Amino acid sequence: MNFYRDSTWVLEFLESEVEKKGRVSGSLQTIVLSCCKRYKIQTNPKHIYAIVSSCWKYKPYLEKIMKKSGILTAIPNKKGKPAYSRLTLLLLCHDLLLSKSKRIQMGKHPIKEYVLKYRTTLKGELVKLKVKMKVSDLSQLVDTTESGDDITPVRWIRINPLRIHNNDTSIVLKELLKKFPNKVNSWKDVIPGSIYFDEFIPNLYGIHPSDKITSHELYKQGKIIIQDRASCFPAHILNPSSDDIVIDACSAPGNKTTHVAAHIYGSTPDSRSDTVQIYAFEKDPERAKILQKMIKTAGCSRNIEINVGDFTTLAKPEQFKNVTGFILDPSCSGSGIFGRKTIDALNNQKDSNTEEVPEEDDNTDEVKDEQLQERLNKLASFQFQIVKHAMSFPDANKIVYSTCSIHSEENEKVVIDLLLDKKVKEWGWRVAPREKSIPTWSRRGFKDEFKEVFTDKTDEECQALADGCIRALPKEDGGIGFFAVCFER
Numbered sequence: 001m002n003f004y005r006d007s008t009w010v011l012e013f014l015e016s017e018v019e020k021k022g023r024v025s026g027s028l029q030t031i032v033l034s035c036c037k038r039y040k041i042q043t044n045p046k047h048i049y050a051i052v053s054s055c056w057k058y059k060p061y062l063e064k065i066m067k068k069s070g071i072l073t074a075i076p077n078k079k080g081k082p083a084y085s086r087l088t089l090l091l092l093c094h095d096l097l098l099s100k101s102k103r104i105q106m107g108k109h110p111i112k113e114y115v116l117k118y119r120t121t122l123k124g125e126l127v128k129l130k131v132k133m134k135v136s137d138l139s140q141l142v143d144t145t146e147s148g149d150d151i152t153p154v155r156w157i158r159i160n161p162l163r164i165h166n167n168d169t170s171i172v173l174k175e176l177l178k179k180f181p182n183k184v185n186s187w188k189d190v191i192p193g194s195i196y197f198d199e200f201i202p203n204l205y206g207i208h209p210s211d212k213i214t215s216h217e218l219y220k221q222g223k224i225i226i227q228d229r230a231s232c233f234p235a236h237i238l239n240p241s242s243d244d245i246v247i248d249a250c251s252a253p254g255n256k257t258t259h260v261a262a263h264i265y266g267s268t269p270d271s272r273s274d275t276v277q278i279y280a281f282e283k284d285p286e287r288a289k290i291l292q293k294m295i296k297t298a299g300c301s302r303n304i305e306i307n308v309g310d311f312t313t314l315a316k317p318e319q320f321k322n323v324t325g326f327i328l329d330p331s332c333s334g335s336g337i338f339g340r341k342t343i344d345a346l347n348n349q350k351d352s353n354t355e356e357v358p359e360e361d362d363n364t365d366e367v368k369d370e371q372l373q374e375r376l377n378k379l380a381s382f383q384f385q386i387v388k389h390a391m392s393f394p395d396a397n398k399i400v401y402s403t404c405s406i407h408s409e410e411n412e413k414v415v416i417d418l419l420l421d422k423k424v425k426e427w428g429w430r431v432a433p434r435e436k437s438i439p440t441w442s443r444r445g446f447k448d449e450f451k452e453v454f455t456d457k458t459d460e461e462c463q464a465l466a467d468g469c470i471r472a473l474p475k476e477d478g479g480i481g482f483f484a485v486c487f488e489r
């Protein structure tokens with residue numbers, strides 16, 4: 001029983017991390033080891049790691065099976081509380097259904113007897129789930145090469161109007177529906193072979209990550225682009241029209257640049273002009289090559305001018321007097337990304353769109369915290385500078401700033417520093433209200449960050465600033481962790 005009790009503590013810790021931070025930071029191995037130290041666990045950490053990592057990977061499926069079996073609703077009470085913990089039951093069910101031996105590793109015990117009472121129902125629900133998901137084994141649904149932390153719950157695909165005759169996206173949708181005939185109403189219900197029509201971003205669809213899409217002709221022809229949902233927010237919020245001129249200041253590999261192009265040129269029929277209305281800046285020459293390739297695949301080479309170099313020194317405001325809008329998606333800590341490897345591998349991109357994240361080491365937590373803080377401060381200062389430079393362009397009236405970070409240092413705090421800046425105030429920039437930044441998206445910025453600094457503002461005013469910001473939690477919100485805010489004047 002100690003083995004399951006100790007493993008329960010580790011699972012409880014993992015759940016609380018997700019609750020607090022929206023993700024588990026660090027490798028599972030390191031977490032198990034530090035939990036074993038913290039809770040003075042006697043069980044062999046290797047055994048705990050084996051069950052916890054597998055259980056964590058299959059958790060969403062095990063939870064579905066357990067819910068359907070009714071095992072969670074009939075737990076006997078002890079002193080007014082459930083006698084068995086939900087997570088201990090999860091571990092037992094895991095071993096009964098998914099371990100090699102299909103046995104619960106303990107002698108006679110009431111909790112074991114309780115789970116065994118449900119053995120037939122649980123096994124039946126497992127079979128039903130496999131049939132529903134069209135797999136012979138649940139391992140086909142999870143990432144077996146990694147810990148499972150590196151896979152998106154949904155693969156998001158965007159239809160690219162620029163590669164379609166007359167920009168008619170319905171032709172491609174018809175093709176997609178042949179491959180994914182089952183339409184589901186929530187991304188959480190996506191299973192192999194099904195498709196979800198996103199409610200926030202037009203032309204965006206969710207499919208199951210195990211469904212192979214990169215070998216499909218639509219993908220090869222650039223008619224669909226794999227792009228995380230939250231990463232589509234900036235171009236959607238900027239919403240440039242055919243009259244706008246846009247700079248994407250940090251553009252490689254080009255997901256947002258091509259999405260901006262879809263907005264500007266997507267509504268004009270195929271005879272669209274060769275005018276350049278998008279200027280893409282990219283500091284890294286190698287990544288600029290990837291950007292060029294992506295723009296070519298997306299069919300918008302003639303409408304985008306690529307400038308290789310540092311946006312803050314290369315782009316002079318007086319040379320771009322007519323620029324109206326900006327996409328500003330600078331390098332960040334990447335703390336919201338879990339599936340970068342997967343997405344980049346699929347898009348055949350080079351893996352460096354975030355600042356380098358050091359490997360895990362054996363440093364103490366305090367040293368790590370200090371290093372992280374220092375790194376975040378450096379990033380925040382660079383992020384502030386680059387947005388401020390964009391704000392100095394004379395005709396710009398909309399700037400969408402975004403990161404794939406969950407840290408407020410790179411998000412709300414950068415917004416605050418900008419709002420406090422004398423020049424930024426002089427130029428007349430403010431945070432655009434919620435109504436202009438996907439109002440139906442419920443997760444917004446952190447109000448307390450604004451309250452702490454703007455002591456002269458009312459609670460409502462701070463709430464309005466927080467509401468102007470969008471946050472997405474990794475996995476929980478269907479993809480990467482993300483932050484976006486729109487400045488306007």
Ligand code: SAM
Pocket residue numbers: 231249250251252253254255256257281282283284287309310311312329330331332352353354386
């Ligand atoms: N917006 C891109 C997309 O959606 O595909 C991802 C951008 S990535 C987060 C940040 C990019 O900014 C990196 O390619 C990095 O090399 C580039 N970058 C960083 N600092 C820059 C600067 N000062 N000027 C131009 N590009 C910069």
